[in-house]
Amino acid sequence: MTYELFYWPGLPGRGECVRLALEEAGVEYIDYARLPEEKGGGVSGVTRILGAEAGTRPSFAVPVLRDGSLVIGQTPAILQYLGDRLGLAPREPSDRLWCHQIQLTLGDFMDEIHDTHHPLGASLYYADQKPEARKRAEVFREVRLPKLLGWLERVAVASGSHWLVGDRVGYADLTLFQCVEGLKYAFPKAARRALAEAPAVVTLAARVAERPNIAAYLVSDRRLAFNEDGLFRHYPELDGEA
């Protein structure tokens, strides 16, 4: 069965965490975000999977993964499901829980990054909340970013392995990579400072980029560039002083 991924077209967003898992595993998948509207892709794919095709178990938002008759929403739940099937999750129950806990915290991290440019709500434009975004981004740069990266560094060091959990790459490693890349794009100055204090995180992200399937994906036209429609946005006014 071919996996089907539904997500907004034109931005990596949270959907990219799912794509990285599918790409690392080298499995076939249909990425509706990259199909034209007339083939059921683009925004119409999102509308369909959240509406008419949702049945009795509608997801609140995308990304949504469909595997045959099973439809799953929420990035951490999708990755927990795929992790087992694609060899990207630990086997031991306590390791599985720990991997999931890291993923959930990375998800919170991404929420905080999103809210730097949308502190008043995702239903308003950035242009309508620029002064508030400046304030929230300052708190993020000064307080939250060092705290979150400090925690991640502690976890990466304490794992005692090349990866966050156990001796093989897992879905949380892939999301860590995406977070590091996104931070470097969105906050080049603040990220440089913060990442200098998190060498184990930087090394782990580099290891992900060197995985053969990931390396091939990153230079392919399937990989979407970061941009100002997504979760990681580069607005120089939110990046603080050099």
Added chain:
Amino acid sequence: MTYELFYWPGLPGRGECVRLALEEAGVEYIDYARLPEEKGGGVSGVTRILGAEAGTRPSFAVPVLRDGSLVIGQTPAILQYLGDRLGLAPREPSDRLWCHQIQLTLGDFMDEIHDTHHPLGASLYYADQKPEARKRAEVFREVRLPKLLGWLERVAVASGSHWLVGDRVGYADLTLFQCVEGLKYAFPKAARRALAEAPAVVTLAARVAERPNIAAYLVSDRRLAFNEDGLFRHYPELDGEA
């Protein structure tokens, strides 16, 4: 083995989702938030479990559950773990995933409620972000609350049962109850309007309150009242017009 719960003292917060599961199941647990500092409770319990006692798998934040040598952070991960052990999770894999997906979306719902009073960041006081909180709360009341409750209503109706997933109460039902109670406390006017459009959600929350163990818990001194230190805060200026 007695479960041990670590959370901030004096506020229900996200820790209450874990408490409700433990109370519904009627199991013994040590609630460090309710123990005095000299017995390792209160803030010192939080500091300890996130620091000195965290070992190689530190949680980023509380709630944290300890079960023997296993330490778990992140509310959805804790509930997934407890759900299996306390009979509060479905048995069938696709039902388990769906239950977890609902819990994750309720967690996002609670994040949005929190951010109505802390749009610029949790490290600042409410008094330092009142104008921004008014704007964010308006977006929440007008856009997000109807959307989130509308989704939850659709899910409750589509389940075709007394509960969100399957024919027995689960951890997501308990969290739904807490969300409804918290909304009524924090936004009495806006919640009344929004809940009038979500009768299945209201009925389901009432069913949770009638569970014998939950009913006994709610009138016990173990149940913490909502207050303005917690996630659900009642600030009349954020509740809009009648």
